[in-house]
Amino acid sequence: MAQGPAKDVIIDVHGLTKRFGDRAVVDHVDLKVTRGEIFGFLGPNGSGKTTTIRLLCGLLTPDEGEGSCLGYDLRTQSAAIKREVGYMTQRFSYYEDLSIRENLEFVARVYGMANRKEAVEKALEELGLASRATQLAGSLSGGWKQRLALAASLLHEPKLLLLDEPTAGVDPKARRDFWEEIHQLSARGITVLVSTHYMDEAERCHRLAYIAYGKMLADGSPAELIAQSGLKTWALSGATALDLTMAIRELPGALQVVPFGTVVHVCGRDENILLPALQQFSQVHALTLASTDVKLEHVFIQLMQSSSDNFQLSSSIKSGAQA
Ligand SMILES: Nc1ncnc2c1ncn2[C@@H]1O[C@H](COP(=O)(O)OP(=O)(O)OP(=O)(O)O)[C@@H](O)[C@H]1O
Numbered sequence: 247m248a249q250g251p252a253k254d255v256i257i258d259v260h261g262l263t264k265r266f267g268d269r270a271v272v273d274h275v276d277l278k279v280t281r282g283e284i285f286g287f288l289g290p291n292g293s294g295k296t297t298t299i300r301l302l303c304g305l306l307t308p309d310e311g312e313g314s315c316l317g318y319d320l321r322t323q324s325a326a327i328k329r330e331v332g333y334m335t336q337r338f339s340y341y342e343d344l345s346i347r348e349n350l351e352f353v354a355r356v357y358g359m360a361n362r363k364e365a366v367e368k369a370l371e372e373l374g375l376a377s378r379a380t381q382l383a384g385s386l387s388g389g390w391k392q393r394l395a396l397a398a399s400l401l402h403e404p405k406l407l408l409l410d411e412p413t414a415g416v417d418p419k420a421r422r423d424f425w426e427e428i429h430q431l432s433a434r435g436i437t438v439l440v441s442t443h444y445m446d447e448a449e450r451c452h453r454l455a456y457i458a459y460g461k462m463l464a465d466g467s468p469a470e471l472i473a474q475s476g477l478k479t480w481a482l483s484g485a486t487a488l489d490l491t492m493a494i495r496e497l498p499g500a501l502q503v504v505p506f507g508t509v510v511h512v513c514g515r516d517e518n519i520l521l522p523a524l525q526q527f528s529q530v531h532a533l534t535l536a537s538t539d540v541k542l543e544h545v546f547i548q549l550m551q552s553s554s555d556n557f558q559l560s561s562s563i564k565s566g567a568q569a
């Protein structure tokens with residue numbers, strides 16, 4: 247058999263396109279996510295992450311493209327998709343004047359669940375919400391609100407979780423707990439697609455996609471994306487390193503120059519040009535030069551910069567053509 251079992255492909259879409267007016271905010275996106283994968287979705291504000299998520303769970307209809315989610319056709323079976331997907335929206339969308347338990351009971355009713363009481367008690371227990379079950383959702387801190395939202399999206403036992411910036415504004419401990427939960431869900435075979443702006447979260451994903459201006463620009467594991475970027479990073483340290491940041495930015499081949507604590511990180515692609523310049527600069531200014539790891543942040547900043555350059559270029563070509 248040439249092909250693996252189709253049921254292991256949870257999301258499989260091609261050429262997915264959504265226009266608002268004459269602007270394609272999701273522009274021919276291809277996406278394949280397999281069972282149990284934690285798939286991270288990154289990209290600048292307004293790049294089309296939320297719109298893509300809403301297309302995948304059947305809340306929006308694509309203008310072009312086709313594919314399936316959980317084995318259901320995106321265009322013709324959106325009701326079935328909605329029933330089997332857990333969707334945690336970017337903004338908290340539960341009733342602030344209902345308690346945690348009441349909110350969960352409400353969600354259980356919306357899904358028409360038969361075993362509502364047991365399901366709610368189980369969710370309260372499993373997500374550590376039991377001690378606060380009677381607290382009004384409006385009075386919860388960010389971390390607890392996010393925990394309630396996760397519990398609500400898991401209540402009907404979905405096989406696919408779509409999480410749209412689930413930890414925005416949440417403290418590091420609560421975020422770590424949240425990610426532990428995500429990894430446990432993944433180990434149980436639940437597929438998770440999660441959008442985030444946090445690099446530490448991106449590093450916790452099995453696979454990542456980077457989207458800008460509606461176009462998917464990169465896709466792979468964190469290590470693959472770092473390797474594909476062709477970037478190299480050096481650290482300059484010494485008493486005057488930070489004061490020299492502006493001068494370091496002028497060095498040939500320096501694409502990103504970023505103060506990092508007491509050290510300055512310099513990132514570039516062309517080692518043959520950048521490295522000799524750095525060696526000479528560090529000698530002249532009595533700095534220490536060392537090679538250091540390329541981080542996902544460097545990769546994404548580079549993708550963001552080149553995509554905005556391309557966008558500006560194509561916009562100016564268009565406006566030039568009109569003039
Ligand atoms: N219903 C709508 N009507 C018109 N434009 C819309 C609509 N929904 C989204 N947009 C526009 O589509 C683009 C993509 O929005 P989207 O919310 O998908 O981005 P995002 O990547 O989720 O951004 P963020 O990181 O800020 O959440 C934005 O320019 C947005 O203003």
Ligand SMILES: [Mg+2]
Nearest residue numbers: 295296336410
């Ligand atoms: Mg969004």
